[in-house]
Amino acid sequence: MIGRLGLTDEIVVQQSQTFTYHEGLGPDRDYGFAVEARRERTPTDRTLLRGTVCDSEGRIVATLDTLLRTFRPDAARDAALRSRPMPDSSFPVIETGPIDIxxxxxxxxxxxxxxPLHSDPATARAAGLDGLIIHGMLAMGQIEGALRDWMPALRINRIHGNFLLPVPVGSRLLFSGRVVKRMPSDVPGSGRAEQLILRVIVSTDAGYAACVAEIAARHDG
Known part of the structure; x- marks a missing residue:
């Protein structure tokens, strides 16, 4: 994918990811997936990806929006990586991992x-890293499981994540967060169901926040 985008001479870092579910995705079904890319020559040089998932009848069931930031290896060596403290949480921390090679x-x-940031140590070092890092999507993809451990009746409609710092291979991940907004469900006949906005912090066992995510979901109570 990196080569197809024409980014082979640059280091690519995923800055944010958004999933929007328009319908539920089921097992043993065929889906089509298409990606459109737009590159913006700004001071930070951004590449925007829009992925569309369609069912066998052509209906859009999910969309994925990705923001990539690119830079040259020589400039990457001068980038300082500063740890950020993990914000306070209001539900018990859920831990997973370690995520190995x-x-x-x-x-x-x-x-x-x-x-290659995930597979080639030389490229990782050229980017100013100490070693290989895990995929941001690998970390973000575990948020739903962490939330369901805490609130089993949760149905997620949208996930948006901002990646703050890379996570080294071998790290354990800790999920914390809180409900920042709750409203009665607007779905007819949903009874006591609520619409929730949650904020989740993905941190590492080294004690810094790696990703902040906002989730729109329904809780059936």
């Missing part, structure tokens, strides 16, 4: 993500 390699193969 075998899991990272499996995710790369399944997602077709060939970004």
């Amino acid at each position: 075998a899991q990272t390699e499996s995710y790369a193969a399944a997602s077709l993500d060939d970004n």
Whole structure:
């Protein structure tokens, strides 16, 4: 994918990701996936990706919006990585991992993500990192499971995540957060169901926040 975007001479970092579910996705069904890319030559040089998932009848069931930031390896060496403290949470911290190199390699193969920051130590060092890092989407993809451990009746409609700092391979992930807004459900006949906005912090066992996500969801109570 990186090569197809013409980004082979640059280091690519995923800055944010948004999933919007228009309908539920089911197992044993065929889906089509299309991606459009737009590159913006700004001071930070951004690439915007819009992915569309359609069912066998052509209906859009989900959209994915990705923001990539690119820079040259020589400029990356001068970038300082500063730890950010983990904000306070209001529900118990849920822990997973450690995420090892075998899991990272499996995710790369399944997602077709060939970004060398996850597989080539020399590229990682050129970007100012101490070693290989896990995929941001691998970390973000575990948010739903963490939320369901805390609130099993949750139905997620949209996830948006901002990536703050890279996560080294071998790290454990800790999920914390809180409900920032709750409203009665606008779905007819939903009874006591609520619409929730949650904020989730994905941090590492090294004590810094790696991703902040906002989730729109329904809780059936």
